[in-house]
Amino acid sequence: MVTIGRRALLGTTLGTGAALAMPAVRAGAQGGGGSPGVKIGLVAVLTGPQAALGTQLRDGFLQGLKHLDGKLGGLPAEVVVIDDELRPEVAVTKVRAAIERDKVDVVAGVVFSNILAAIIRPVTESGxxxxxxxAGPSTLAGRGCNPNFFTTSYNNDQVHSVMGQAAQDSGYRRVFVMTPNYQAGRDAAAGFKSRFKGEVVDEVYVPLTQLDFSAELAKIAAAKPDALFTFMPGGLGVNLVRQYRQAGLANIPFLSTFTVDEATLPAQGEAALGFYSAASWAPNMENAANLKFVRDFEAAYGYVPATYAAQSYDSAMLLDSAIRKVGGRLADKDAFRAALRAADFRSVRGPFKFGANHYPVQDFWLCQVAKRADGKYQTETVRKVLENDTDPYAAECRMR
Structure with a gap:
């Protein structure tokens, strides 16, 4: 059974996920005493302009539970949805409550790296x-790696390096770089530059709340670069894409990560058509797990899933495989950790395994925005850029 725990929501809008609600299942016998079951604290931003990303994340996890008949590893599952509000102090307060009061067995989710940076110690130090x-910050991929931390996504700058390689392969010599001024934004610029060997004509960092890019677009027009590289998630990406097209700059190739994707395309529409992104997954991937996921997700929620949903879906499948492998004995931390490392599940991405730092080793693709026959927009794979790629910080990780 799946229950959306209301006590930790503090005002969160459940939306379509509420359709999964069933009678509550309290903390599992192995996870905190009580009736057998497993309880997951799912952290997502569900208020404000970035809520579309958190909604994707939440719905992807819940779709995974639908495919698992409401169970993880054979145990009835309860999900406590935690709206972090994109405020680190709020996230810490709510996550502490989920651990100490609601007795969650695992905390999952998190869209933004600043939220992850705030909650990682309270979560992992509690065991x-x-x-x-x-979120997959470089600070947790190398020397800061943690035996109780896993990510089903990527190292932040790893995905951006894919676009750096794609720009290099395309022969671009002069690129304008623009990202938000926070850890993931700095990781994005560093990742792109790690593989792009040409000239960065300007490197601009904007506030995470910025919605008017007129000044920056004027700089781009004046610089006349061969291409723009940008990472602008959520509402930032919606406004940037619209304004970029309106400013008549579409003749300058728009290379991006997490800027044009299925979370933002419904609002960007034609303005994003033909723009590029880099990713480890796209809706048009033709493997059995992905075909089932995309078909059933769209039927359940009425929109096209993005990587936020796909990676969250994979995390549900990862947890299912690990809990099943330890026979539901979540109190055996070492065995559960080893079961998570094994990653014995079928990913929507195809090949998937964890590196020594608990970050995925996976393929990465150049993708492009396309319009489907049904009028909806999605990103589609153009070509594989990196194969079986390990993030650059893994060698620095020494698990304690």
Whole structure:
């Protein structure tokens, strides 16, 4: 059974996920005493302009539970949805409550790296496992790696390096770089530059709340670069894409990560058509797990899933495989950790395994925005850029 725990929501809008609600299942016998079951604290931003990303994350995890008949590893599952509000102090307060009061067995989710940076110590120092389904900061991939932390997404700058390689392969010599001014934004610029060997004509960092890019677009027009590289998630990406097209700059190739994707395309529409992104997954991937996921997700929620949903879906499948492997004995931390490392599940991405730092080793693709026959927009794979790629910080990780 799947229950959306209301006590930790503090005002969160459940939306379509509420259709899964069933009678509550309290903390499992192995996870905190009580009736057999497993309880997951799912952290997502569900208020404000970035809520579309958190909604994708939440719905992807819940779709995974639908496919698992409401169970993880054979145990009835309860999900406590935690709206972090994109405020680190709020996230810490709510996550502490989920651990100490609601007795969650695992914390999963997290869209933004600043939220992950705030909650990782309270979660892991309590002995609770943290599975990030999106945020993957470089600070936790190398020397800061943690035995109780896994991510089903990527190292932040790893994905951006894919676009750096794609720009290099395309022969671009002069690129304008623009990202938000926070850890993931700095990782994005560093990742792109790690593989792009040409000239960065300007490197601009904007506030995470910025919605008017007129000044920056004027700089791009004046610089006349061969291409723009940008990482602008959620509402930032919606506004940037619209304004970029309106400013008549579409003749300058738009290379991006997490800027044009299925979470933002419904609002960007034609303005994003033909723009590029880099990713480890796209809706048009033709493997059995992905075909089932995309078909059933769209039927359940009425929109096209993005990587936020796909990676979250994979985390549900990862947890199912690990809990099943330890026979539901979540109190055996070492065995559960080893079961998570084994990653014995079928990913929507195809090949998937964890590196020594608990970050995935996976393929990465150049993708492009396309319009489907049904009028909806999605990203589609153009070509594989990196194969079986390990993030650059893994060698620095020394698990304690």
């Amino acid at each position: 609770t496992f943290l599975i990030s389904t999106n």
